[in-house]
Amino acid sequence: MCQFVETIRIKDGVAMNTRYHIERLNKTRNHFWPSSKPISESELLTDIPQVMGLQKARVVYDASGITLREYHAYTIRDVKSICVVEDNRIDYTWKSTDRKVLTAQRDKAPKYDEVIIIKNGKVTDTSYTNLCFYDGHRWLTPDTPLLKGTMRQHLLDEGKIIASPITKKDIASFEKVALINAMMDLGDLILPISSIDFTPLRI
Secondary structure, eight states, rough: OOOOOEEEEEEEEEOHHHHHHHHHHHHHHHHHTTSSSOOOOOHOOOOOOOSSSSSEEEEETTTTTTEEEEEEEOOOOOOOOOEEEEOOOOOOSSSSSHHHHHHHHHHOOTSSSSSEEEEETEEEESSOOOOEOSSSSEEEEOOSSSOOHHHHHHHHHSSSSSSEEGGGGGGGOOOOEEEETTTTTTTTTTEEEEEEEEEEEOO
């Protein structure tokens, strides 16, 4: 049976952006199991540890509903080097617990901390985050992400980033790149464009 997952940022005991997570969860369940009953936002998380600092909540679900909730302390990964990889067949539309298609991209470039995945010439995501690029005035995010992340949508709704077509050739024109996901806000992990190796690695 297919299983899917939501990763939720818990800051000082408070869950962040839960509306976006529950919307995606129910959209996924409705797509794969149209007769499933929607899960309410109050059901998403229970017994959140009331501790200071950053925690990661991992919620696994399937046709039967939520099957697992677990909480762990979270530390942002240290990323200093990024390589561009290409795969025109990759698909990760739904946030599945099966991440083999993403880890396979990461495994292509073991000498680098992370990869930027190019699909049909367009910038998508890294193996675990959405992307934002700073052009000196604005933060732009690719309009072709593999996964429409909750932090990405939150930042779009807040007007802090703008969705735009971004190709591999466009990357060099930017000043900085930011990695964002449910656990990392805009500004938590920013690198200079010079940290990216533009020579693409293919399957």
